[in-house]
Amino acid sequence: MKMPGFDISLVIIWALVAVLVVLAWRRGEGRLQRGLRRGFEMFLINGPRVVVALLAAGFLSYFLPKALIAEWLGHESGWQGILIGSAVGPFFPGGPLVIFPVLVALLKAGAGLPSVFAFLTSASVWGVHRIIMFEIPMMGPRFAAARMIASLALPPLSGLMAVLVIRLLGAPAGVIP
Amino acid sequence: MNALKRKKASLLSEIFGVPFWVFAAISLVMGVLTWQLRGPATVEAAVMGDIDLFLFLVPRMLGGMLIAGLVQVVLPPEVVAKWVGAESGFRGLLIATVVGALTPGGPMTSFPIVVAFYMSGADRGALVAYITAWSLIGFQRFMIWELPLLGPEVALYRVLSVFWMPVLAGFIARRLTIWTAPPPSEEGTR
Numbered sequence: 001m002k003m004p005g006f007d008i009s010l011v012i013i014w015a016l017v018a019v020l021v022v023l024a025w026r027r028g029e030g031r032l033q034r035g036l037r038r039g040f041e042m043f044l045i046n047g048p049r050v051v052v053a054l055l056a057a058g059f060l061s062y063f064l065p066k067a068l069i070a071e072w073l074g075h076e077s078g079w080q081g082i083l084i085g086s087a088v089g090p091f092f093p094g095g096p097l098v099i100f101p102v103l104v105a106l107l108k109a110g111a112g113l114p115s116v117f118a119f120l121t122s123a124s125v126w127g128v129h130r131i132i133m134f135e136i137p138m139m140g141p142r143f144a145a146a147r148m149i150a151s152l153a154l155p156p157l158s159g160l161m162a163v164l165v166i167r168l169l170g171a172p173a174g175v176i177p
Numbered sequence: 178m179n180a181l182k183r184k185k186a187s188l189l190s191e192i193f194g195v196p197f198w199v200f201a202a203i204s205l206v207m208g209v210l211t212w213q214l215r216g217p218a219t220v221e222a223a224v225m226g227d228i229d230l231f232l233f234l235v236p237r238m239l240g241g242m243l244i245a246g247l248v249q250v251v252l253p254p255e256v257v258a259k260w261v262g263a264e265s266g267f268r269g270l271l272i273a274t275v276v277g278a279l280t281p282g283g284p285m286t287s288f289p290i291v292v293a294f295y296m297s298g299a300d301r302g303a304l305v306a307y308i309t310a311w312s313l314i315g316f317q318r319f320m321i322w323e324l325p326l327l328g329p330e331v332a333l334y335r336v337l338s339v340f341w342m343p344v345l346a347g348f349i350a351r352r353l354t355i356w357t358a359p360p361p362s363e364e365g366t367r
Contacts, residue, residue, distance in 0.1 A: 013240035013320060020247035031250040039246030043239050045192050046321075050238065052200035054230060058223040059207035062215055097196070100322040113331065117338055124312040125346070134288045135308075139295065147305045150350035154309075154342050161338035172330035 049097060057101030061108050073111035081115035082159030089122030089155060095130075099123050113166060118159035125151040234325050241321035248279065248317075267344075273303035274343040277310030287311050306347030313339055 024032040073081040092098055099120065106116055126148065135144045166172075212220050280287050291304055314336065323332045 010237060010240070013237055013244070013324070016320075017240050017243050017247070020244060020251060023251045024247050027251065032247075035247035035250035036243060037246070038249060039239075039243035041188060042242040042246060044188065046242065047235075047238070048192055049197050049200060050234065051227075051231060052197060052204050054227045054234075055224070056200055056204035056207055058227045058230075059204060059211045059220075062211055062219060062223065063207075096318050096322045097200075100326050104326055107327075107331075113334060117335055120335070121313060121339060121342075125309055127312070130312075138288050138292050143295075143301070143304075146301065146350050146353045147308060147346070149353060150305050150346045151309055151342075154313075154339075154346060157342070158335075158339050162334065165334050165337050169334070172328075172334055 046097075053097050053101050057105050060102075061105040065109075069106060069109040069111055073106065073115035077112065077115060081112060082118045082156050085111075085115035085117075085119035085159060086122045086155035089119045089124075090126040090128045092123050092127075095127075113172075114159040114162040117162040118155045121158040122155035125154055237325035238321055241317065241325075244320055245317045269300055269303045270306045270344045270347040273306040273347065274310040277307035277343065278314045278316050280307075280311050280315070300351070301353075302347035302351030304347075305350035306343040309346040310343035313342060 020035070021032060024035050071077065072084055077084075092102060103116060103120060106119070131144055131148070135147070208220060208223075211223065277287075287308070291308060295304060319332065319336075323335070327335070
């Protein structure tokens with residue numbers, strides 16, 4: 001388990017905060033206060049949700065059939081893992097709050113990056129929940145259909161690209177089964 | 178004074194709203210199940226693991242949320258609308274991709290923006306590129322969730338794999354306008 005530590009992601013995040021604080025402050029009209037207040041409110045709202053979501057995902061990881069996931073979605077699973085990842089992605093509602101804890105649990109259980117990337121892409125571009133609740137009511141069924149057809153190949157392509165990137169750069173540390 | 182109180186109450190009710198209680202109920206049920214089937218030691222290990230992960234997340238999430246809040250005041254939606262609404266062609270797809278990735282917030286923020294572009298005659302391909310970029314490589318999601326939870330290496334691998342996809346989706350969507358209805362204004366189809 002990672003411990004709270006000082007790494008590159010933390011440096012990038014807070015460097016960006018600093019840049020934006022300067023930008024907002026220079027543009028004035030209370031922008032800095034409004035932006036900071038919005039950020040803190042988002043943190044207060046999402047923090048408790050993340051705590052309970054992570055708790056649920058943590059318990060879930062003990063019940064996931066690890067052997068089955070490693071076999072179906074692992075690095076050796078090839079096309080089959082990519083297609084399974086693409087097929088189940090759209091049916092995870094709730095946005096990143098649900099998707100990312102599930103991703104972490106899948107990776108812990110031995111899933112490979114190609115299937116996980118395919119899963120994340122299909123959850124992102126084909127999320128049924130969002131299409132039904134927002135896209136069809138606001139943009140109409142024709143637009144939604146055109147967009148879905150246009151992004152049909154993206155989930156399996158993401159898995160294929162993961163295979164390519166891993167072949168080019170080597171497997172990233174910490175996710176090899 | 179009264180308004181301040183009401184604001185506090187609405188923030189509290191948002192913090193402890195439906196999503197919180199749904200996840201709390203799920204984790205309670207899962208916790209009891211784990212206790213029954215795997216024993217208390219497993220429950221303790223799971224909770225300790227989550228505490229570690231959460232401590233790791235707090236400084237990153239707070240930073241990510243501050244970035245999201247500040248971007249919204251530095252980059253107002255009207256400016257964003259001007260960039261994508263006016264442009265088209267390959268450059269329009271690129272601009273839509275960048276702007277879509279930079280748009281913060283959930284679907285309740287981004288879809289109203291998409292509708293605004295659509296009504297002002299924005300190109301269908303640019304709209305598809307925008308939605309794809311927002312949902313696939315959204316900067317806010319990347320900062321708040323992907324970077325801290327998956328780590329910089331896996332996050333980089335994913336960005337390398339998918340960053341070009343919004344342009345592809347927009348390009349395909351533009352070709353599809355042959356058989357789908359044109360947008361409400363004439364200049365939308367090319």
